[in-house]
Amino acid sequence: MGSPLRREEVAHVAKLARLSLSEDELELFTEQLGQVLEHANDMSSLDLKDVEPTAHPFGLINVVRDDVVRASLERNAVLSQAPDTQDDRFAVPRIMGEAP
Amino acid sequence: MKSAQQTALDVQGGTSSALEELERALSVVRERNDELNVFLHVDQDGARALASTIDERVARGEYVGPLAGVPIAIKDNLCQVGIPTTCSSRILEGWRPPYNATVIDRLITAGAVPIGKTNLDEFAMGSSTENSAFGPTRNPLDPTRVPGGSSGGSAAAVAADMTPISLGSDTGGSIRQPAALCGLIGMKPTYGLVSRYGLIAFASSLDQIGPFAKNAMDAALLLEVIAGHDPMDSTSLPEPSPSLATHVNSGVVGQRVGLVRELIEGADEDVESAVVRARSALEEAGAKVVELSIPEFRLGLSAYYLIAPAEASSNLARFDGVRYGNRVDAEDVTAMMEATRTAGFGAEVKRRIMLGTYALSAGYFDAYYGQALKVRTQMIAAFRRAYEQVDLLLGATTPSVAFEFGSKTSNPMSMYLSDVFTIPTNLAGEPAVSVPFGTGEAGLPIGVQLLGPARSEGRLFAAARVLEIADGRP
Amino acid sequence: MTLPNGWEMVVGLEVHTELKTATKMFCGCANSFGAEANTNICPVCLGLPGALPVLNRRAVDLAMAIGMALHSTIAPSTFHRKNYFYPDMPKDFQISQYDLPINSGGYLDLPDGSRVSIERAHLEEDTGKSTHLGGSGRIHGADRSLVDYNRSGVPLVEIVSGPDIRSSAQARAYASELRAILIATSASDGRMEEGSMRIDANVSVRQRGEPFGTRCEIKNLNSLRSLQRAIDHEALRQVELIEEGGVVRQETRHWDENQGETSTMRTKEEAEDYRYFREPDLVDLAPDQQWQDRVRAAQPVLPAQRRRELVSRLVDATEAQLDAVGVVIDLNLEPFVHAAIDDGVEAPLAIARAANELAAGIDDIERLSQEAFSLTLQMEQRGELSATQAKSVLGELLSQGGDPGDIVRSKGFVQLSSDSLGATVEQLIEEHRDEWSRYCDGDDKLAQFFVGLVMKATKGQANGKSVIAELQSRR
Numbered sequence A: 001m002g003s004p005l006r007r008e009e010v011a012h013v014a015k016l017a018r019l020s021l022s023e024d025e026l027e028l029f030t031e032q033l034g035q036v037l038e039h040a041n042d043m044s045s046l047d048l049k050d051v052e053p054t055a056h057p058f059g060l061i062n063v064v065r066d067d068v069v070r071a072s073l074e075r076n077a078v079l080s081q082a083p084d085t086q087d088d089r090f091a092v093p094r095i096m097g098e099a100p
Numbered sequence B: 001m002k003s004a005q006q007t008a009l010d011v012q013g014g015t016s017s018a019l020e021e022l023e024r025a026l027s028v029v030r031e032r033n034d035e036l037n038v039f040l041h042v043d044q045d046g047a048r049a050l051a052s053t054i055d056e057r058v059a060r061g062e063y064v065g066p067l068a069g070v071p072i073a074i075k076d077n078l079c080q081v082g083i084p085t086t087c088s089s090r091i092l093e094g095w096r097p098p099y100n101a102t103v104i105d106r107l108i109t110a111g112a113v114p115i116g117k118t119n120l121d122e123f124a125m126g127s128s129t130e131n132s133a134f135g136p137t138r139n140p141l142d143p144t145r146v147p148g149g150s151s152g153g154s155a156a157a158v159a160a161d162m163t164p165i166s167l168g169s170d171t172g173g174s175i176r177q178p179a180a181l182c183g184l185i186g187m188k189p190t191y192g193l194v195s196r197y198g199l200i201a202f203a204s205s206l207d208q209i210g211p212f213a214k215n216a217m218d219a220a221l222l223l224e225v226i227a228g229h230d231p232m233d234s235t236s237l238p239e240p241s242p243s244l245a246t247h248v249n250s251g252v253v254g255q256r257v258g259l260v261r262e263l264i265e266g267a268d269e270d271v272e273s274a275v276v277r278a279r280s281a282l283e284e285a286g287a288k289v290v291e292l293s294i295p296e297f298r299l300g301l302s303a304y305y306l307i308a309p310a311e312a313s314s315n316l317a318r319f320d321g322v323r324y325g326n327r328v329d330a331e332d333v334t335a336m337m338e339a340t341r342t343a344g345f346g347a348e349v350k351r352r353i354m355l356g357t358y359a360l361s362a363g364y365f366d367a368y369y370g371q372a373l374k375v376r377t378q379m380i381a382a383f384r385r386a387y388e389q390v391d392l393l394l395g396a397t398t399p400s401v402a403f404e405f406g407s408k409t410s411n412p413m414s415m416y417l418s419d420v421f422t423i424p425t426n427l428a429g430e431p432a433v434s435v436p437f438g439t440g441e442a443g444l445p446i447g448v449q450l451l452g453p454a455r456s457e458g459r460l461f462a463a464a465r466v467l468e469i470a471d472g473r474p
Numbered sequence C: 001m002t003l004p005n006g007w008e009m010v011v012g013l014e015v016h017t018e019l020k021t022a023t024k025m026f027c028g029c030a031n032s033f034g035a036e037a038n039t040n041i042c043p044v045c046l047g048l049p050g051a052l053p054v055l056n057r058r059a060v061d062l063a064m065a066i067g068m069a070l071h072s073t074i075a076p077s078t079f080h081r082k083n084y085f086y087p088d089m090p091k092d093f094q095i096s097q098y099d100l101p102i103n104s105g106g107y108l109d110l111p112d113g114s115r116v117s118i119e120r121a122h123l124e125e126d127t128g129k130s131t132h133l134g135g136s137g138r139i140h141g142a143d144r145s146l147v148d149y150n151r152s153g154v155p156l157v158e159i160v161s162g163p164d165i166r167s168s169a170q171a172r173a174y175a176s177e178l179r180a181i182l183i184a185t186s187a188s189d190g191r192m193e194e195g196s197m198r199i200d201a202n203v204s205v206r207q208r209g210e211p212f213g214t215r216c217e218i219k220n221l222n223s224l225r226s227l228q229r230a231i232d233h234e235a236l237r238q239v240e241l242i243e244e245g246g247v248v249r250q251e252t253r254h255w256d257e258n259q260g261e262t263s264t265m266r267t268k269e270e271a272e273d274y275r276y277f278r279e280p281d282l283v284d285l286a287p288d289q290q291w292q293d294r295v296r297a298a299q300p301v302l303p304a305q306r307r308r309e310l311v312s313r314l315v316d317a318t319e320a321q322l323d324a325v326g327v328v329i330d331l332n333l334e335p336f337v338h339a340a341i342d343d344g345v346e347a348p349l350a351i352a353r354a355a356n357e358l359a360a361g362i363d364d365i366e367r368l369s370q371e372a373f374s375l376t377l378q379m380e381q382r383g384e385l386s387a388t389q390a391k392s393v394l395g396e397l398l399s400q401g402g403d404p405g406d407i408v409r410s411k412g413f414v415q416l417s418s419d420s421l422g423a424t425v426e427q428l429i430e431e432h433r434d435e436w437s438r439y440c441d442g443d444d445k446l447a448q449f450f451v452g453l454v455m456k457a458t459k460g461q462a463n464g465k466s467v468i469a470e471l472q473s474r475r
């Protein structure tokens, strides 16, 4: 039985997730992810039309905090952890397009 | 080895000192860490400074706390100021958090002495601690075998008598399964009982921090210290820490226990017979055990392996080479992020990110992630129905005793099956504990699992203590 | 602008407004504009591993206040993660509301009587800010970018209108009315130039009565002027494209203020797959009646109502007077105006002085009492001060404070006596006999000519009304 996944789908997902895969990895992942999805077929046959999804185990509501300023981090402590900085900012190579 | 409870009493009472206890722990670490690869980082200086402060306070006659001078090992997915925190991933190598996880603050307030960070499966994804960028941890009871995972380092630290207690995190069994494989007690508390602030997220709606110990009392003491509402975690339960240590010796008289068929199905024979013996032990102690079936448990694995990766794919997006951690340079920012993540993450992490991204992506959401959330609803309802009949559930923690290195690495699905008995609890947000009970193949320990409804930790520790006694442990 | 050949534009606006809270949406860092780079950052808003969000109650209050002002339904809501990689977004996802927003439905009535429906007004977090180095300083052609996360996690409300807007002028009126409401409810300071209010416009065109056409989204319009220009330009572009036999593609377009045109940013095929899912680190938000009532009780009178009250004090308001009323409302100056009118000052004068002189000195407005404003205008109306003098007194009151009477004395603003004014008028009539006789023959426009001469001769010391009185007595 073939994998429920196509190679191109795996390649697309890798791009969405900002991962680059070699041809071999693509092959392997297509097969391995396919196995997990096949296992998940035991769910797809269930009729759960009328079942509400649960994203979270308990139904807490309205957890809020007061609008009171707390100390921020010391700038240098943060910047010293960054791969590249300039002018007290985090530096990155050129950005190809505007934010979506 | 001396228990955490006794250590604290000795330190507070002046018959021992925090420094003495710390040096003893450090000497075991020096002796065995090269072989076992338990600690990724040992903070000798910080721990010594903390221990001296505790000793000074004791000398001044101050009460230090319930864990006065107790050395503790910390899973390396918990943030501690200035201490390298890696999640066993190359991508975070060298990162030193500028803030403490809430549990670290609470440990220090209670007088505990964190001595260092323990190895884990990268980003807590795995069941053997083989998926660490810094090499696997070996099981102290048999170094040819895995200690379980993902909290393998924290389990091994206690099993090797480096520290009497340690902290792990459990998303699908990552405390209970290594506890079983290393002969320890390990608990996944009720979701929200322990603050997740400062726990590097794997799957936010499933993750919980919990204790490893050699006995129920130590585990209860440790959980009491770290539990209780935290305003920094919106999912933290709105109540103070429960008293647990007082319940440890309450016994199980009159408790109704359900032996769940699905929690022994497919387990090795030695594991299954240990569960059957545990059943007798509980009955002898006054519990009433019935057999029941919860078929929904069979769907746990499928739901879990969509929900957890989906959340993980989003939680791990932030590792992009911009603000912290490592970067692989490239021409433009997108290429940089891709190169950074490709070089920084190991195969299992990539696999789960891919799976989760796929499950959430347009066109597949309803069929996979959406369906898994509905199965989660079914799972919660199934637990609720079970707890209308019984007070606790009983089963195996994991299908087999500690396995050999490499035996499950080639087939992810076979590794995932290690968590088949532990996953349902995480989906429901409920607590469960693994208790060592007898030995199996090659004389290795077997873990028996007790499950209870939300906030039933006290009841679980009491039942665990009954099994400890029956198993001939002090 | 009207579109040619029976074409009609269909516009819907998405307005993002930063909320005026003390702290950010999910952490205790200060929400302040213009701080030194990366000084208002913490584990939460920097997306450090392990950090968790906790919702700011005040942000919820303000979101509800906006919803109430827009007649929206406040309902239980949830937060989702909108996943995409971008360097100014620390977690590489944005926490936003998706299928269950806090406010849904509603409408906004515009001063011209038209009504624009509101689809939703939901809470979300802002991103950090990038500066681009090399090239022209814009994103394209830059070699490198620098990111400041001070703005990251600042609370936003995104207000989405229905596709009910039919002209760029109406779009502008909608945006400015919405802005007035945001300011009045203290939800936002509405400063478009600082980016605290940003607008995206969805534009399509159709022949009147036909179904909607394909729309394009124009991103990040940061002034009312750009909004209006961009919509006109985009609608015209679509009309021309269709009339030339082309087809409008659904896409996101960028407005270039300098070139005055829009250009393709992203086509529908390149659109991100955001993989929305419930934010597991936050719980549901379901403000109960008590919470809602508390917010409702604190709601101010809204601009539309205040405008109606002020306009009712004018007789047949002119376009210019209506504009002045808008300024007075925007700047919360109507207490001054109402007080002066109650003291007998004519409404047009009170509104004009507030919309001009007080607006110009708005930063110092605390120095000025309603009484001082009213007294100054009364002196002007009685002819004791010329317009120029009255303006000067108001300026002084705003910059230095004090008492109008003292300022008048210290500046030597003694009104010309009617004798000396009479003499000046006599002399100017002698010098301009032609104009005088035409004025006497009924050419009223020449009154202004003589007023101008008198003002020039007296260096602005004369009061215009007194001059006209002098002229009329000699006519």
Ligand SMILES: [Mg+2]
Pocket: C096, C124, C158
């Ligand atoms: Mg938005």
Ligand SMILES: [Zn+2]
Pocket: C024, C027, C028, C029, C040, C041, C042, C043, C044, C045, C046, C153
């Ligand atoms: Zn912050």
